[in-house]
Amino acid sequence: MSTGLRNCSFLCLFKLCSWSWTCLFLNGGDKSKMASEVVIRRAQQSDYNDVVYGIGDVFNGRDYLKTKYLELLEDPDVLPFVAEMGDEIVGFYCGQLVDNRRTLVKRAGRVKEGYRGKGIFFMLNNTIEFEAAKEGTVMVGAMACKKDNAERVSNGFAERKGFRLNIHLKVYSIKFERSKVPTVDPSTYQNVHEMTLTEVEELFNDEVTWNRLLHHERICVHYVPLRRVKENIRHVINHRTKAFMSFGPSDVNDAGAPLDRKVQNATMLSTIHFFKTNLGLGFNSDFYGADLQDLESHLQMHFRHISEAEDATISWVVNIDVNLDSKVRERLKQSLSAYGIQLTQNPNVQEEYIFERRFSPPRASDERGTLNTHLP
Ligand SMILES: *[C@@H]1O[C@H](CO)[C@@H](O)[C@H](O)[C@H]1NC(C)=O
Numbered sequence: 434m435s436t437g438l439r440n441c442s443f444l445c446l447f448k449l450c451s452w453s454w455t456c457l458f459l460n461g462g463d464k465s466k467m468a469s470e471v472v473i474r475r476a477q478q479s480d481y482n483d484v485v486y487g488i489g490d491v492f493n494g495r496d497y498l499k500t501k502y503l504e505l506l507e508d509p510d511v512l513p514f515v516a517e518m519g520d521e522i523v524g525f526y527c528g529q530l531v532d533n534r535r536t537l538v539k540r541a542g543r544v545k546e547g548y549r550g551k552g553i554f555f556m557l558n559n560t561i562e563f564e565a566a567k568e569g570t571v572m573v574g575a576m577a578c579k580k581d582n583a584e585r586v587s588n589g590f591a592e593r594k595g596f597r598l599n600i601h602l603k604v605y606s607i608k609f610e611r612s613k614v615p616t617v618d619p620s621t622y623q624n625v626h627e628m629t630l631t632e633v634e635e636l637f638n639d640e641v642t643w644n645r646l647l648h649h650e651r652i653c654v655h656y657v658p659l660r661r662v663k664e665n666i667r668h669v670i671n672h673r674t675k676a677f678m679s680f681g682p683s684d685v686n687d688a689g690a691p692l693d694r695k696v697q698n699a700t701m702l703s704t705i706h707f708f709k710t711n712l713g714l715g716f717n718s719d720f721y722g723a724d725l726q727d728l729e730s731h732l733q734m735h736f737r738h739i740s741e742a743e744d745a746t747i748s749w750v751v752n753i754d755v756n757l758d759s760k761v762r763e764r765l766k767q768s769l770s771a772y773g774i775q776l777t778q779n780p781n782v783q784e785e786y787i788f789e790r791r792f793s794p795p796r797a798s799d800e801r802g803t804l805n806t807h808l809p
């Protein structure tokens with residue numbers, strides 16, 4: 434997302450009082466008179482159309498902002514900003530504070546085509562960082578990025594910038610018509626159930642079980658990494674997210690199902706998260722456990738949830754920890770094919786990385802631009 438931010442020539446006037454960046458940038462080759470003013474300000478609900486339709490989809494049809502924009506704006510832990518030039522909104526980016534406001538995760542960044550490479554993203558980013566620093570609680574900055582970006586980023590950049598790779602996921606993107614998915618027989622797997630809020634709370638209270646199930650000490654919902662901090666519970670169970678836990682290997686019938694279904698005895702955990710996209714209803718599934726031995730049970734629960742959707746087209750993303758991927762790929766393939774879905778239908782298996790580093794408030798100057806902090 435930061436492509437094109439280098440080599441931009443602009444002059445910024447940073448207004449401390451209003452927390453907005455006013456920037457005069459000199460368009461492309463014509464460095465004469467064509468200077469336009471960019472203002473960064475807090476995003477409003479009334480900016481919805483300009484942000485969602487004006488800037489356009491940035492995740493190849495799987496953009497979630499259309500669905501989540503208002504929710505993000507209503508969340509007191511989200512710091513959303515737009516970049517405005519004249520009457521036009523040309524950029525959006527938001528910071529989300531998780532882990533009881535100790536971690537800043539930046540999301541949904543975008544700059545309108547034709548305005549990229551001019552430092553707008555840089556200004557949005559800096560505004561989020563300044564605002565987050567004002568909270569006085571933020572210790573960690575986390576970012577998720579796709580493999581293509583990560584390779585560029587990890588090419589020495591991540592290390593130089595002090596980033597550590599935390600989570601590395603294989604991302605299987607599957608698109609199908611819901612009507613083609615056979616109805617799931619709920620009695621097939623008796624070792625798995627949807628977690629109640631109380632059970633999710635128990636999980637957050639139980640360090641031993643948490644560490645046993647989660648490889649990175651974090652649970653990831655829609656690529657937002659969440660630590661075992663009770664303020665994060667609302668991100669794991671809500672109107673868009675369900676969690677499931679299981680007890681022992683899949684395909685356990687009634688007779689074989691364990692009676693003791695306490696959180697402390699869970700052997701696997703998963704979450705499913707949904708949001709509307711231009712490609713149909715989007716689902717994201719994540720799985721946790723030592724070796725994903727109960728994977729089939731969880732997939733079945735996710736399928737059941739997906740089959741209750743009203744949308745015709747489903748865009749499903751299955752995230753698997755890279756370290757477990759080769760062990761479970763064949764089983765994933767088989768499970769899906771039982772539902773008439775070929776894993777090979779989309780050979781473009783992506784990878785997602787989540788980095789984190791110690792949060793340090795932004796400096797007034799940066800390698801990608803010169804900031805003039807003197808007010809005129
Ligand atoms: C459940 O977990 C507890 C704590 O680890 C253990 O003492 C108990 O034996 C387990 N029960 C079963 C049925 O595995």
Ligand SMILES: *[C@@H]1O[C@H](CO)[C@@H](O)[C@H](O)[C@H]1NC(C)=O
Nearest residue numbers: 435555558559562794795796
């Ligand atoms: C965002 O700002 C921070 C603090 O100035 C900086 O370290 C980071 O590289 C910036 N990120 C991007 C994507 O520009």
